[in-house]
Amino acid sequence: MTTLPIILVVDDERQSQEALRRVLADEFRVLTASTAEEAEGLLEQEMVHAILCDQRMPGVQGVDFLKTVRDRWPDPVRMIISGYSEAEDIIAGVNEAGIYQYITKPWEPDELVQTLHGALRLYDLQRESAQASLDLKVPQAALQKSIARKTGTLKRQHHFDGIIHAAASPLAGVIEMARKVSSFDISVLITGESGTGKELLARAIHYNSPRGNKPFVVENCGALPDQLLESELFGCKKGAFTGAYEDRIGLFEQASGGTIFLDEIGETSPAFQVKLLRVLQEGEIRPLGARLTRKVDVRVIAATNRNLEEEVRGGHFRRDLFYRLAAFPIHIPPLRERPMDVPLLAERLLGDTAKGFGRPSLCFTAEALDQLRAYDWPGNVRELQNEIQRMVALADHGMLGPDLLSPRLKARVCPAGRALADGEAPGSLREQVEALEARLLAESLSRHRWNITRVAEETGLSRVGLRAKLRRYGLEREG
Template structure:
């Protein structure tokens, strides 16, 4: 099957000298369809009947000059690229051609064939790019409704994701009180200070506040105040003008401007310096700020939600945090308890995080967490809170060889930080200091079994091999001493 021929660009050549038209046609003929015209009237007729991309007009013609013709063409066919050819380099003609006729190029006689061909080739490419740009602009206009629908769908998805009932927790969780409080705060334009240890979910609750408020259709913008130096924080929040400092090569909007109409979440607000606290307070009081390097005040309408793992009241008493700024950001306060105080949340959190991490890692199998593993996770104090739990589960998913996540996959620090990782020293504890010989021997055997299993991270095959037992024999002893039951109790 023969490929369809791509139509060649059409070039209109206007000159009252037929020989000049023929000469130009010979130069352009290999790449373009040349349409001749001997005067302005013929040129107008050609333009009305043919899709012309490029027009070459001689300047000196009877009745109408080339620039006058191109001015007329510009009014009716502005997309055609216009070129003037002249044997005279009159500055006034050049200026008139550029300003009034909008010419693309001024070619002087005698012209060189290669130079003329290159000029027309570039003009045709310019026409093609202008046409493509106009087509894309039209498509964007036509798709604006689709884009609006997509944006509305994404906003709807975010609102569903951050509904209060979507916050993962177990029955009787201390988070229930926090959720009740944030649900009451959400509709009101009050600033909220969220406190709690790192990793307890302060940003999650800030997003829930935003997406359940009347500002949900506007931006939610995050800034970690402890992640950048204070001297850059001003530019980050307020923006800067070009040349405000070394490296400021263009104007840049700050986060207060980006969040206008929405919510600005200032994480780790307790880390900002006393000097910057003054500047931040001024913005929160007046709603006005000035970009770095600018003399103009700008107005912003944002809801402030701040978070910290510090005790800001203690910081105020110590003089490290301004009292007036504290009362401005803490019109309402919300405290999130650490994970060690929420053992009932461990199992639903584990199920949720394993499913989410499995998808992120591209795992298609549904992984199940061993009950012994859940028991160990419940006993661990989680100094890093939910963030640490998420990392541990991710490591286990990477290391696992089947769909079961057992205690053998737990990091040593987790095992050693729980009763699952404790084992008695033989002959040094009370278990071996009373009772009959049989009872003491059984206590010693149970301790050895437990220590071996935990050292092998609950891999029963390796533990049985070290102890010279079969798996059936090991299982019998575990049942006899109730070790499985102790680990899950």
């Protein structure tokens, strides 16, 4: 699953938290905390990219909290969001806590999203320049400590033993193969449907390899046109093309000594495939607009939900590039082929979701788990996660029963927990139509990686109409 940038919202008002979550959830993974102590706990566990902190909170001022963050976690870009705009607060925030932006309430959604994108660009620049603080004044010892702590956290989070599966699951053999290849510096091609966890497996391979202390860099090759993708991966010189306002270091260089993960490699054009092949063959890149090449030392892990061998036979993917990428192919089976994993995944996702939503002590009934296991999950783990988030949001007590399941699951699964066969009627005509519509929307969301604009275009719906249907069928994306 592709990793979204993580934004931490620190505000003692739940209404403010939820308002920010609704605005940001399409493009970011949003964590929320009501107190400084709760926020520090999340910073210990998660790799946060940016922090939006309220200035006036019980017990501690936002600026004071962000000063602590600056000392202990210098990487996240720090921002204050407040209904108050006293000059003293602003000056203190900029000078003492390294505040990137002071945002006043009421804020405009579009402007806030643009500000966060600017903050993420700054976060990337800090990584490129190997500096961990906003004003470049963090002592070297603190920087080294931060890097060591970050690396340790990532290795613990992305160990092979942390990939949830049952003992008899087909995934067990996949993980064993990945564990063996992680020690050898060869290219890996991971195939599987969207939402099966290809990036999760790629991270485990990297962090358990000899390159584990070096960068792990991700690029979605299907999200950009050729010129921008070439600039992202290989870098560019100022003026190389319209919009190239400065020299840019490419991701291959940023990943020096480490691993680059090329997701959706099957979406690249034949022209770009030629350029990528040369990089893999020669071990060197040439930034757009540059005359000289640069050597790179990077391990490549690629992933796709396409059948690349069929693409090669059809002339849509270069045969020589395929063999360069697929030195060691690994296929992740979809969730419908490993139903024994569903209860274990559901329990883990429930624990994470309940903690994030501030609703501990929740558990599934046996009947609910049976019905979750019986469903075929066309959206795989991502769809399962969304279903559990919906159940947690709707729960009135500690037990999550089958009554909380979304309409598409109720329509597709019989009362006894048996999946309906193709052509078998799930109920009334209306229920059948709703079940089909929900399934098609889920598949479109998965196919377009939750890009609402593309899903609306494909389905012929307006964005407003699409969102209404997503709410109706429990397909809204949370966090």
